[in-house]
Amino acid sequence: MKDTPIPYDIVQKVVKKSNLPSIGKASIREVKRLINEIEEASGKKFIRMEMGIPGLPSVQIGLDAQKEALDNGVSAIYPDIDGIPSLKYEMARFCKNFMDIDVQPASCIPTVGSMQAGFATFLTFQHLHKERDTTLFIDPGFPVQKQQHRILGAKFETFDVYDFRGEKLKDKLESYLSKGNIHSIIYSNPNNPSWICFTEKELKIIGDLANKYDVIVIEDLAYFGMDFRKDISTPGKPPYQVTAAKYTDNYVLFISSSKAFSYAGERLGVMVISEKLFKGQYPNLKQYFGTDNLGHAMVYGAVYALSSGTSHSAQYAMAAILKACNDGDYNLVEGMVEYRDKANAMKKMFTDNGFKIVYDKDEDQPLSDGFYFTISYPGFSGEELLAELLYYGISAISLAITGSQRLEGLRACVSLIQKEEFPELERRLKIFAENHPLQ
Ligand SMILES: Cc1ncc(COP(=O)(O)O)c(C=O)c1O
Numbered sequence: 001m002k003d004t005p006i007p008y009d010i011v012q013k014v015v016k017k018s019n020l021p022s023i024g025k026a027s028i029r030e031v032k033r034l035i036n037e038i039e040e041a042s043g044k045k046f047i048r049m050e051m052g053i054p055g056l057p058s059v060q061i062g063l064d065a066q067k068e069a070l071d072n073g074v075s076a077i078y079p080d081i082d083g084i085p086s087l088k089y090e091m092a093r094f095c096k097n098f099m100d101i102d103v104q105p106a107s108c109i110p111t112v113g114s115m116q117a118g119f120a121t122f123l124t125f126q127h128l129h130k131e132r133d134t135t136l137f138i139d140p141g142f143p144v145q146k147q148q149h150r151i152l153g154a155k156f157e158t159f160d161v162y163d164f165r166g167e168k169l170k171d172k173l174e175s176y177l178s179k180g181n182i183h184s185i186i187y188s189n190p191n192n193p194s195w196i197c198f199t200e201k202e203l204k205i206i207g208d209l210a211n212k213y214d215v216i217v218i219e220d221l222a223y224f225g226m227d228f229r230k231d232i233s234t235p236g237k238p239p240y241q242v243t244a245a246k247y248t249d250n251y252v253l254f255i256s257s258s259k260a261f262s263y264a265g266e267r268l269g270v271m272v273i274s275e276k277l278f279k280g281q282y283p284n285l286k287q288y289f290g291t292d293n294l295g296h297a298m299v300y301g302a303v304y305a306l307s308s309g310t311s312h313s314a315q316y317a318m319a320a321i322l323k324a325c326n327d328g329d330y331n332l333v334e335g336m337v338e339y340r341d342k343a344n345a346m347k348k349m350f351t352d353n354g355f356k357i358v359y360d361k362d363e364d365q366p367l368s369d370g371f372y373f374t375i376s377y378p379g380f381s382g383e384e385l386l387a388e389l390l391y392y393g394i395s396a397i398s399l400a401i402t403g404s405q406r407l408e409g410l411r412a413c414v415s416l417i418q419k420e421e422f423p424e425l426e427r428r429l430k431i432f433a434e435n436h437p438l439q
Contacts, residue, residue, distance in 0.1 A: 002435050004391035005428050010042045011390050024383025024398040035395045047425045048416050050395045054262040055415035065320030069313040079312040083110040090173045091270050092323035097235035097326050101245045107278035112310045114254040114269035120302035121150050125184050126154045127288045136176050137401030138187035140194050160405040166363045171204045177213040188220035190227050190262035193402045193411035194359035195372045197227045207247020217244045217251045224260045225332050227368045228340040233333035249276040257318050342414040343369035349426050350375050353433040358409035369391045376408040392428045
């Protein structure tokens with residue numbers, strides 16, 4: 001039994017009591033509960049890196065607009081299902097200003113977070129074609145989106161992109177698409193959990209293949225603008241947030257207010273559908289949605305049935321924030337660089353103490369510092385490492401639950417860590433390294 005920052009026997013007792021068959025396979029919420037219990041039993045605070053919660057206050061422009069909307073009485077009134085006109089208008093402008101793509105306000109649909117955008121999309125796409133019934137995940141990915149598929153009884157296939165970066169992505173994708181059962185491809189960019197960011201070359205491969213096989217690209221931009229290697233914050237000027245939408249008209253984008261504007265609590269995202277798809281006709285939809293038009297099915301079928309739109313006042317908040325970004329009055333990148341700086345410092349602490357960064361490159365470029373990073377320690381599986389770090393008061397999640405094949409890896413989230421905790425993190429990592437010397 002080693003001397004560890006959190007007493008050994010307390011951790012053991014709480015883990016045993018939790019009845020979790022394997023900590024490495026526990027969901028994010030289960031890990032969160034376990035850490036809460038260890039903190040309570042030991043009286044010691046963890047360095048908490050398990051949950052991807054925004055660690056910054058909400059953008060004030062949004063709060064002001066939302067309060068004003070509430071004072072004006074919007075809480076008493078159902079919002080239109082397809083969203084308030086100012087949000088739709090500003091989102092279309094935002095797409096032009098920060099991605100250089102042309103979208104119509106009509107096809108910008110606010111949802112209850114990107115989470116609901118996903119659910120509505122998966123349930124609609126499941127019925128697009130009689131003969132094509134499967135989503136392809138470019139993993140690692142956000143575990144809940146697979147849970148959504150399971151709940152819907154929707155089929156999916158997946159592969160870990162780690163070994164298929166750059167030119168290799170083409171053959172790998174084609175090996176799935178050529179089978180003829182895939183209707184859409186989903187990934188997040190920047191990626192949760194690995195923080196890889198696809199390069200222009202890779203996005204072009206995805207877009208070109210979407211055209212060739214007539215599949216839809218579902219691009220989850222929950223971390224919009226957070227590839228901090230490029231400052232995309234000037235409206236209408238390059239560099240832009242990279243997107244496969246530059247290379248195909250078959251796309252749906254999810255743009256979330258949660259991380260970019262620290263608005264997670266109000267549950268607001270926007271689904272942006274390309275004009276071609278929004279107007280597209282799919283005969284198979286008719287029996288489920290009473291229409292064969294995809295845009296109509298999505299709004300008046302899926303989103304209507306799920307929640308009849310989303311929070312009226314929060315839509316005013318996001319409209320105001322987007323307007324400020326579009327007008328150059330709010331700099332969305334400056335609002336988030338704290339994550340970059342924290343990741344930079346924390347990654348150094350881990351690597352100085354023998355840890356490795358698992359996903360470390362975008363083709364030949366070192367990864368951006370941002371909201372998440374991935375770690376491993378020689379000789380440990382991810383599951384073992386997660387369990388061992390509990391004794392050191394450090395929490396993360398296992399990459400095993402994200403569709404990654406890098407089973408040695410963990411995902412660490414920087415958002416909740418305060419700079420004042422850095423010395424303690426460093427101290428704990430040093431003890432860990434001393435207790436687990438490398439050859
Ligand atoms: C990749 C990804 N997609 C979607 C979401 C959920 O976003 P929202 O809060 O808008 O529902 C998250 C949140 O962590 C995420 O990481």
